[in-house]
Amino acid sequence: MNTSLGQTNPIAIAFFFLFVIITLGITYWAAKKTKTAKEFYAAGRNITAGQNGLALAGDYMSAASFLGIAGMVALSGFDGLIYAIGFLVGWPIVMFLVAEPLRNLGKYTFADVVAYRLRQGPVRTAAAVSAVTVVTIYLIPQMVGSGTLIKMLLGLPYEAAIVIVGVLMIAYVLFGGMLSTTWVQIIKAGLLLAGSTLLSVLVLAKYGFSFDQVFGAAVEKVNELAKGTAEAGTGFKMLQPGKLLAKPIDTISLSLALMFGTAGLPHILMRFYTVPDTKAARNSVNYGTAWIGYFYILTFIMGFGAASLVGKDIITSIDKKGNMAAPLLAEALGGPIFLGFIAAVAFATILAVVSGLTLSGASAFSHDLYASVFKRGKSTEKDEMRVAKISTVVFGLIAIFLGIAFKEQNVAYMVGLAFAVAASANFPAILMSITWKKFSTAGAVAAIWTGLILSVGLIFLGPTVWGEVLGHFTTTMVNGVATKVPVGIFPLSNPALISIPASFLAGILVSLVAPDAVAQEKFDEKKVRLYMGVGAES
Amino acid sequence: MAVKVKENATINKESTDRILNDPDFIRLSSTRNRIAAVLTALTLIVYYGFILLMAYGKETLSKTLSPNITIGLPIGVAVIVLSWIFVFIYARWANRKYDSMVDQLKEKIGG
Numbered sequence: 001m002n003t004s005l006g007q008t009n010p011i012a013i014a015f016f017f018l019f020v021i022i023t024l025g026i027t028y029w030a031a032k033k034t035k036t037a038k039e040f041y042a043a044g045r046n047i048t049a050g051q052n053g054l055a056l057a058g059d060y061m062s063a064a065s066f067l068g069i070a071g072m073v074a075l076s077g078f079d080g081l082i083y084a085i086g087f088l089v090g091w092p093i094v095m096f097l098v099a100e101p102l103r104n105l106g107k108y109t110f111a112d113v114v115a116y117r118l119r120q121g122p123v124r125t126a127a128a129v130s131a132v133t134v135v136t137i138y139l140i141p142q143m144v145g146s147g148t149l150i151k152m153l154l155g156l157p158y159e160a161a162i163v164i165v166g167v168l169m170i171a172y173v174l175f176g177g178m179l180s181t182t183w184v185q186i187i188k189a190g191l192l193l194a195g196s197t198l199l200s201v202l203v204l205a206k207y208g209f210s211f212d213q214v215f216g217a218a219v220e221k222v223n224e225l226a227k228g229t230a231e232a233g234t235g236f237k238m239l240q241p242g243k244l245l246a247k248p249i250d251t252i253s254l255s256l257a258l259m260f261g262t263a264g265l266p267h268i269l270m271r272f273y274t275v276p277d278t279k280a281a282r283n284s285v286n287y288g289t290a291w292i293g294y295f296y297i298l299t300f301i302m303g304f305g306a307a308s309l310v311g312k313d314i315i316t317s318i319d320k321k322g323n324m325a326a327p328l329l330a331e332a333l334g335g336p337i338f339l340g341f342i343a344a345v346a347f348a349t350i351l352a353v354v355s356g357l358t359l360s361g362a363s364a365f366s367h368d369l370y371a372s373v374f375k376r377g378k379s380t381e382k383d384e385m386r387v388a389k390i391s392t393v394v395f396g397l398i399a400i401f402l403g404i405a406f407k408e409q410n411v412a413y414m415v416g417l418a419f420a421v422a423a424s425a426n427f428p429a430i431l432m433s434i435t436w437k438k439f440s441t442a443g444a445v446a447a448i449w450t451g452l453i454l455s456v457g458l459i460f461l462g463p464t465v466w467g468e469v470l471g472h473f474t475t476t477m478v479n480g481v482a483t484k485v486p487v488g489i490f491p492l493s494n495p496a497l498i499s500i501p502a503s504f505l506a507g508i509l510v511s512l513v514a515p516d517a518v519a520q521e522k523f524d525e526k527k528v529r530l531y532m533g534v535g536a537e538s
Numbered sequence: 539m540a541v542k543v544k545e546n547a548t549i550n551k552e553s554t555d556r557i558l559n560d561p562d563f564i565r566l567s568s569t570r571n572r573i574a575a576v577l578t579a580l581t582l583i584v585y586y587g588f589i590l591l592m593a594y595g596k597e598t599l600s601k602t603l604s605p606n607i608t609i610g611l612p613i614g615v616a617v618i619v620l621s622w623i624f625v626f627i628y629a630r631w632a633n634r635k636y637d638s639m640v641d642q643l644k645e646k647i648g649g
Contacts, residue, residue: 078599081614082592085585088618092581095625096574100632216606239608240600241592248593255589279637286629293622297615525554531567532557532640 003328004336005318008155011340012347016154019187019348020168026183030176037381040177040388041108041363042273045538047182049280053287056271058185060087060262060288061192061295062353063145063346064415069296070329071322073303074315077218077238080303084296086255090262091289095282098263101434103272103281104529104536109360110269110426111368114433114448117522118441120372126448128368130425131266133452135361136402138265138418139354141411143403145323146350152318153327153343159404166400169355173362173392178274181355188345188352193291195345196298199326202333203305214301215239217308225313238307250493254416257496261419264426267360278533305329321412354399362391413464416494420459424451424499432507434530437523443511451503458495463488553647562643570636577624588617 034040047055065087073080106112111127143162150161172180207213215238222235262268272281306315306325309332318324330342366388371379379387429447432439459465466472467486474487492498529535557563591599591613599610 078608078610078614081610082589085588085614085617089581089585089621092577092621092624092628095628096578096581211611212604212606215611219606239606239611241596241610248590251589251593252586255585259585279633282629282632286625289622289625293618296618300611300615524558525551527567528554528557528563531563531570532644534644 003314003318003331004339005152005324005327005331006155009153009336009340009343011337012154012343013340015341015344016347019191019344019351023168023172023180023184023187023351026187027172027176027180030180030183034175034177034179037108037367037384037388039179040385041270041359041367043178043182045274045276047274047280049275049283050287051182051186052271052275052280052284053291054189055182055185055274056268056284056288057291057295058189058192058352059268059271059356060292061189061349062142062415063149063350064141064412065295065299066192066196066349067145067149067323067326067346068321068412068415069299070302070306071315071319071325073300074306074310074325075312075322076242077304077307078240079242081300082251082255083258084299086258087262088289088293088296089259091285091292093259094263094268095285095289098269098430098434099272099281099285100278101530102269102430103275103278104533105434105526106273107537108270108273108367109363110264110266110430111364111372114429114444115372116433117519117526118433118439118444118516120377122445123441123448124368124372126445126452127426127429128364128373130421130448130452131364131368132361133456134264134418134422134426135266135357135364136398137414137421138267139357139361139399140402140406141414142350142354142357143399144406144409144411146347146354147403147407148319148323149343149346149350152324153339153346158407162400162403165351165354166396166403168351169358169399170393170396172355173359173396174389178270178359181352181359182271182274184348184352184355188348189291191345191348193295195330195342196295196302198338199305199330199333199342200298200301203301203309203329206305206309206333214304214308218304221308221311225311238304249497253492253497254494256500257416257420257423257494260423260427260496260500262422264422264430265418266364266422266426267356269430270356270360270363273537276538278536302326302329306332309333358392358395358399361395362388365391365395410469413493417455417459420494420496420499421452421455423496424455424503425449426451428500428503428507432504432511436511437520438511438515439507440511440514440516440519442514442516443507443509446510447503447507450506451499454502455495455499458490458492458499461488461490462495463491463493466490557643557647560643560647562639562646566636566639566643569639570632573628573631577628581621581624584617584620588613 069083111124114127115123146165147158147162151158219235226232275281306329310328315322315325327342331339370387371384425448429444463486466488473484475482601609
């Protein structure tokens with residue numbers, strides 16, 4: 001199969017322009033409705049549950065999901081499932097533990113909830129640093145991905161692609177705030193769901209709507225490609241749990257990060273303030289989970305479809321990690337027009353996700369650090385808005401810089417890292433501040449810093465960064481062949497198994513040693529607000 | 539439809555104590571906590587059950603249902619669907635029962 005990937009695709013560019021024109025039009029409309037802080041951070045709290053459900057899905061289904069998981073399934077088969085499932089099971093946790101309390105207790109950011117009855121300065125500072133860390137780590141792979149993707153799909157130079165993405169996301173957030181960011185997410189989610197559905201239906205149609213034949217064809221194709229090699233006849237392994245799970249303890253650590261990280265992602269948590277009340281917050285999680293679950297089931301059909309209709313050899317020749325499996329599948333099924341459409345969808349996906357990240361990163365600066373810590377809650381709304389807009393531009397420029405600085409680096413591991421940091425630094429503090437009366441200011445600060453420093457530190461010392469990135473290897477025998485394996489000072493590739501319990505432990509111990517009488521007194525009032533929504537921001 | 543309560547965010551100490559000691563509030567908060575805890579536990583059991591099966595039960599998951607469908611595939615999809623069903627159950631319960639419990643309590647205490 002010949003692919004036109006890597007060449008300028010006029011159809012992709014046309015779709016891409018259409019998306020940009022529509023979203024800039026929305027931004028123009030949203031700009032007129034974005035004057036106050038409530039409008040900038042929370043879209044005036046006028047987003048409906050149905051809209052927010054799609055926007056949550058839009059924020060969550062990043063290019064890592066669409067391109068990454070489909071690619072992983074195409075290359076590793078069954079093992080790709082573990083990511084698809086891991087990303088989804090975070091949502092019940094969001095629903096049962098954080099969505100409603102967040103809506104009832106907070107205003108614009110998750111730090112509002114953690115700092116609710118504690119001393120603002122130290123808690124907000126820690127929460128804002130942790131929010132910015134998570135957002136930045138999440139942003140880097142998205143930016144690098146967008147550069148590579150646009151270079152591949154539209155034929156533009158890498159740096160130009162990064163600048164285009166950066167400028168567009170700054171424009172959406174700067175002028176249209178949360179309102180235009182939300183609509184960009186909704187449109188992107190619609191496009192992504194429609195595109196994935198179409199791809200999956202075409203794959204199924206090709207095999208007479210028989211799942212057995214879809215999987216069978218993938219197995220056959222792997223066997224055919226492996227003929228005469230050491231891997232001959234191993235096609236059926238596509239349908240079994242395999243080597244990704246060689247170390248179960250690594251898998252358990254990763255799955256903890258995925259499961260509890262979602263409930264600590266600042267840009268996701270911010271969405272619960274955009275709806276009018278608790279009921280809408282809860283229903284938006286219900287809709288969002290349904291869309292995301294449906295999408296992850298589709299990634300499976302797309303992945304196996306790419307394995308049989310495109311083939312491992314071509315997928316890896318374009319991109320070693322398999323990230324181009326879905327676009328290649330589109331080309332195989334519908335020629336350059338369908339490729340162009342899916343390319344534009346992938347582009348919209350990245351653009352929407354980076355916009356959401358930029359808004360939440362800027363809010364941590366303006367709402368948490370500037371208004372609450374630096375000005376001790378005494379800044380005017382006008383000042384806070386000005387700082388929010390400056391932060392948006394600065395944050396966007398930093399993103400462009402990082403995107404270019406990390407060019408051609410392997411950054412795929414950073415998505416798992418962002419989830420690990422969110423699960424270790426943000427989630428324990430949020431949960432304890434909601435549920436535990438004795439949680440104190442010192443305890444919150446200890447929980448956040450412990451989770452943050454430990455998760456980032458252990459990732460650095462782990463096999464991915466210390467081993468692979470910094471070049472520390474050991475040679476072991478795998479099936480009688482000497483193989484170079486990356487080693488770290490810390491053995492696990494994901495730190496969540498250690499850093500999540502450590503954060504809880506630090507929070508509990510320090511709260512008991514350094515109690516906070518005022519905070520305990522305020523807990524009763526908070527409890528009424530938490531369960532009944534009395535006094536929640538409207 | 540939720541009753542809009544317009545009072546200030548700062549409720550005074552006395553009325554807070556009154557609400558907290560109201561048997562209806564105690565029932566409300568403990569029911570919510572119990573349901574959230576049970577559903578969280580179910581999610582954890584389903585998910586980690588699957589992870590452990592992947593790690594230690596490879597043979598079981600590799601058994602075939604039809605020539606090219608291993609049992610692990612539908613089980614994996616079932617974990618996704620079940621997670622959503624748990625979310626759906628919670629939303630339905632909260633929409634139907636919890637909200638009206640809150641509304642009744644608000645009316646009773648004169649919100």
